[in-house]
Amino acid sequence: MAGEVYDCHDPIFLDYKNTARRLLAEYNRLPYDAKTRKREILESLFGTIGDNVSVGLPFICDYGRNIHIGSNVSVNMNCTFVDCNTITIGSDTLIASNVQLYTATHPVELADRLVEDWKPGDTHYRWNTYARPIRIGRGCWLGGGVIVLPGVTIGDGTVIGAGSVVTRDIPSNVVAVGNPCRVLRQINGSDPAGA
Numbered sequence: 001m002a003g004e005v006y007d008c009h010d011p012i013f014l015d016y017k018n019t020a021r022r023l024l025a026e027y028n029r030l031p032y033d034a035k036t037r038k039r040e041i042l043e044s045l046f047g048t049i050g051d052n053v054s055v056g057l058p059f060i061c062d063y064g065r066n067i068h069i070g071s072n073v074s075v076n077m078n079c080t081f082v083d084c085n086t087i088t089i090g091s092d093t094l095i096a097s098n099v100q101l102y103t104a105t106h107p108v109e110l111a112d113r114l115v116e117d118w119k120p121g122d123t124h125y126r127w128n129t130y131a132r133p134i135r136i137g138r139g140c141w142l143g144g145g146v147i148v149l150p151g152v153t154i155g156d157g158t159v160i161g162a163g164s165v166v167t168r169d170i171p172s173n174v175v176a177v178g179n180p181c182r183v184l185r186q187i188n189g190s191d192p193a194g195a
Contacts, residue, residue, distance in 0.1 A: 001066075001085055001086070001131075003085070003130055003131065003132055004130060005128045005129065005130050006129060006130065006131075007124045007125050007129075008084065008104075008125050008129050009123060009124055009125045010124075013063075016062075016063040016064075016065060017062060017063060019064075020045060020061060020062065020063050020064040020065075023041050023044055023045045023064065024045070024059065024060065024061070024064075026041060027041045027042075027045070027055075027057070027059065028057050028058045028059065030057070032057075038055070039053075042055060045061070045064035045065075045067075046064055046065070046067045046068065046069060047064075047065050047066055047067055047068045047086075048068045048069070049068075049069050050069060050070045050071030050072070050073065050091060051071045051072070052071055052072045052073075053069055053071070053072075053073045053074075053075075054073070054074045054075065055075040055079075056075060056076045056077035056078070056079070056097070057077055058077065058078060059075070059077075059078075059079055059081075060079070060080045060081070061080070061081040061082070061083050062081070062082050062083050062084055062104075063083050063084070064083065065083075066083035066084070066085060066086045066087060066103075067081055067083050067086075067087045067089075068086060068087070068088045068089070069089045070089060070090045070091030070092070070093070070138065071091045071092075072091050072092045072093075073089055073090075073091065073092070073093050073094075073095070074093075074094050074095065075089075075095040075099075076094075076095060076096050076097040076099075076144075077097050078097050078098050079095060079097070079098065079099045079100070079101075080099075080100045080101070081100075081101045082100075082101065082102045082103055082104050083101075083103060084103045084104040084129070084131035085103040085104075085131035085132055085133045085134075085150070086103070086133040086134070086135075087101050087103060087133070087134045087136075088133070088134070088135045088136065089136045089140075090136060090137045090138030090139065090140065090156065091138050091139075092138055092139045093136060093137075093138065093139060093140045093141070093142075094140070094141040094142070095136075095142050096141075096142060096143050096144040096145075096146070096162065097144050097145075098144055098145045099142050099144070099145070099146045099147075099148075100146070100147045100148070101134050101148045102134075102147070102148065102149055102150055103131040103132060103133060103134055103150050103151075104129055104130075104131045104150065105129070105130060105131065105132065105149075105150045106127050106128060106129055106130075107128055112128060113127055113128055114126070114127065114128070115127065115128055131150060132150035132151030133150075133151065134148055134150070134151070134152055134153075135152075135153040135154070136148075136153075136154045137153075137154055137155045137156035137157065137158065137172060138156045138157070139156055139157045139188075140154055140156070140157065140158050140159070140160070141158075141159045141160070142154075142160045143159070143160060143161050143162030143163070143164070144162040144163070145162055145163045146160050146161075146162065146163070146164050146165075146166065147164070147165045147166065148160075148166045149165070149166060149167050152166050152167070152168065152169060152170070153169045153170075154166065154169070154170045155169075155170060155171045155172030155173065155174075156172040156173065157172055157173040157187065157188045157190075158170055158171070158172055158173060158174050158175075158176060158187075159174075159175045159176070159187065160176055160177070160181060161175065161176065161177030161178070161181075161184075163179070164176065164177050164178055164179060164181040165178075165179040165180055165181060166180075166181040167180040167181065168180070168181075170183065171183065172190070173186060173187055173188040173189075173190035174186055174187060174190070175187055
């Protein structure tokens with residue numbers, strides 16, 4: 001959680017993953033209208049969850065426990081949240097289909113990425129891994145297929161266009177699109193000089 005290198009094959013993380021996989025296996029088999037049981041599973045899976053939250057099927061996450069969702073949030077089908085660090089989604093937010101939120105990452109330099117003295121059969125992970133939080137503000141809309149990279153914050157009221165790859169922070173009350181994602185224009189009555 002501090003952004004330091006960690007071994008994602010440590011028993012504690014494997015336990016978190018196994019718990020999440022059991023809950024997700026049941027969740028992803030439920031019929032569309034099984035709202036009560038879906039809510040129970042999401043309350044067990046997520047760190048925190050507000051009222052009136054919908055998460056479409058199928059849904060994939062790493063641990064679940066690091067996901068924090070406000071109220072009146074819709075997460076459409078086929079989304080992947082790699083929550084090795086916190087993923088915080090503000091209230092009144094729409095997450096379209098096929099959105100991917102990635103908190104986990106690795107060093108760019110090969111010598112830093114590889115675990116020194118690693119041998120086949122070792123129980124620890126081959127690659128150095130760390131994770132940075134993702135924060136999505138209140139009243140946002142992430143279009144279909146958006147990818148958000150580790151450490152990114154998206155400000156309140158912002159719309160991210162379909163297919164965008166968000167590599168750095170995006171301010172509040174803008175439309176941002178592209179790969180890499182860039183601000184296109186102001187919205188929600190915001191001051192253009194404030195961008």
